[in-house]
Amino acid sequence: MLSLARAGTAALALGLAQPAAAVLVYVTSYSGTLTSLNLTLAAAEANSTTGPKASIQQLAVNKGCAPQASWLTLDKPNGILYCLDESFGNPNGSLSSYKTSWNGTLTQLKRVETPAGPVYATIYGEGGKGLAVAEYQGASFSSYLKDPESLAVVEQVTWTLPHPGANATRQDTPHPHEVILDPTGKFFLVPDLGSDLVRVFLINQTSLTWAPVDPLVTPPGTGPRHASFVIGDKNQTYMYLTSELANTVTGYEVTYNANNTLSFKQIYEAPSHGAGTVVPAAATVAEVVTSPDHRFVIVTTRSDSTFNITNFDPKNSTQLVSDSITTFSVDHSNGNLTLVQLFPSGGQIPRQFSINKAGTLLGVGQQGSGRAVFINRDVQSGKLTGFAGEIDIAGQVTSVVFDE
Ligand SMILES: *[C@@H]1O[C@H](CO)[C@@H](O)[C@H](O)[C@H]1NC(C)=O
Ligand SMILES: *[C@@H]1O[C@H](CO)[C@@H](O)[C@H](O)[C@H]1NC(C)=O
Ligand SMILES: *[C@@H]1O[C@H](CO)[C@@H](O)[C@H](O)[C@H]1NC(C)=O
Ligand SMILES: *[C@@H]1O[C@H](CO)[C@@H](O)[C@H](O)[C@H]1NC(C)=O
Ligand SMILES: *[C@@H]1O[C@H](CO)[C@@H](O)[C@H](O)[C@H]1NC(C)=O
Ligand SMILES: *[C@@H]1O[C@H](CO)[C@@H](O)[C@H](O)[C@H]1NC(C)=O
Ligand SMILES: *[C@@H]1O[C@H](CO)[C@@H](O)[C@H](O)[C@H]1NC(C)=O
Ligand SMILES: *[C@@H]1O[C@H](CO)[C@@H](O)[C@H](O)[C@H]1NC(C)=O
Ligand SMILES: *[C@@H]1O[C@H](CO)[C@@H](O)[C@H](O)[C@H]1NC(C)=O
Ligand SMILES: *[C@@H]1O[C@H](CO)[C@@H](O)[C@H](O)[C@H]1NC(C)=O
Secondary structure, X not given: OHHHHHHHHHHHHHOOOOOOEEEEEEEEEOOOEEEEEEEEEOOOOOOOOOOOOXXXXXXXXXOOOOOOEEEEEEEOOOOEEEEEEOOOOXXXXXXXXXXXXXXXXXXXXXXXXXXXXXXXXXXXXXXXOEEEEEEOOOOEEEEEEXXXXXXXXXXXXXXXXXXXXXXXXXXXXXXXXXXXXXXXXXXEEEEEOOOOEEEEEEEOOOOXXXXXXXXXXXXXXXXXXXXXXXXXXXXXXXXXXXXXXXXXXXXXXXXXXXXXXXXXXXXXXEEOOOOOOOOOXXXXXXXXXXXXXXXXXXXXXEOOOOEEEOOXXXXXXXXXXXXXXXXXXXXXXXXXXXXEEEEEOOOOOEEEEEEOOOOOEEEEEEOOOOEEEEXXXXXXXXXXXXXXXXXXXXXXXXXXXXXX
């Protein structure tokens, strides 16, 4: 480690090329594949404004998280990857555990059935012993023992709606779309697209059970999907919620009450492209992620077709239609967001993306294009600078995760 760091510093000082950095990346697709990639970033060319280019090599394809792999959660310290499979049209989806390895080979350890349509999983509880899963189609929320050989159910609930929501086609039943932890790890937050709620649960850290507390009620027909937290420089807690049906980003200041509930005060709301913008009617905002330094919030908008970009195939002169990624800076004094940049996602329907730990690279799953795209990012300005590389993956790409 030390000698590598020294070599890097010496190379910098001499203006020499940095040693190439390789990272494993996992990608899921609705074609039922879980693909391992080796992504190597070359040294950036002198005076490049777009950042380094990546070479991307496919290492292995696993077909055990099928028929419709939808989500990946990595337990890095234990070298275990959890994969969800939505399994459309079937009464049950599935949850699998995999052992990772240095060469990208994934060994499936266990596969269990879940309620229908699992879409998001989060590790929780003391020692990270639990895995909570939002099951969109089944209107269920479950937690499992994270032990990769067990995956036994800890607790499970299924919800119903007395009548469909304001958007009857999308809000026919509750549709939990995500489960995340608040920054203290004491609460689950479960945006429920069907019920116009962000459900909140207090976690028992040792038994791994959870109990509902006062939810955040969102306006009818907005369809909350995903959320992400920012910790302000005075330890304020801000939460940014993407609402798929309204195509909005809403900011809240969150306070912790003495009675073990959360209160939410709205502090920001605008379309997914920012305040004062008009986004095409077909647009449905999807992912929201906080930058590692908590200075920026990054959002993907699906089906806005905001850009035509140069084809990734240099021999093909036909431009590609691209949806967008919006970067906002966070005003830590009040949680307000300011538009920094609208950038092409590199394809259609950017459902999900991950940011690497250094904050220098995004891995974006383009569900409508069968493609994983890697985008360079400038940590200081928060701006995306250029495409590092891409790889076509058969089917609808649903999740891209860095093994780091
Ligand atoms: C990958 O690594 C594992 C564990 O070291 C080993 O068992 C396996 O043979 C390797 N596979 C390939 C394709 O190199
Ligand atoms: C990934 O690529 C780099 C650079 O080409 C190579 O050094 C490394 O061995 C590769 N890793 C695997 C697991 O194939
Ligand atoms: C599978 O689906 C059925 C029908 O919805 C449900 O009753 C059952 O609990 C599910 N199985 C599991 C393991 O979640
Ligand atoms: C329901 O949401 C979809 C977006 O998924 C939108 O196209 C449609 O217009 C909405 N319908 C109503 C009644 O608001
Ligand atoms: C958590 O659950 C355990 C086991 O059921 C129980 O003994 C403990 O009192 C619970 N803790 C809290 C804070 O409710
Ligand atoms: C920050 O706020 C959270 C939530 O109220 C609290 O649990 C935590 O102790 C605070 N941290 C500091 C350093 O004050
Ligand atoms: C918990 O406390 C908050 C803030 O005082 C209050 O608004 C809320 O109604 C209380 N909830 C319950 C269930 O007591
Ligand atoms: C993209 O190209 C198509 C076909 O030429 C055109 O109709 C469309 O307006 C272009 N979109 C943008 C955002 O430039
Ligand atoms: C060129 O790219 C377009 C847009 O992706 C695609 O439809 C077309 O098949 C490509 N042509 C060739 C020869 O690959
Ligand atoms: C929020 O940011 C926008 C854009 O920078 C600005 O116009 C607006 O005045 C800010 N509002 C507050 C309350 O800071």
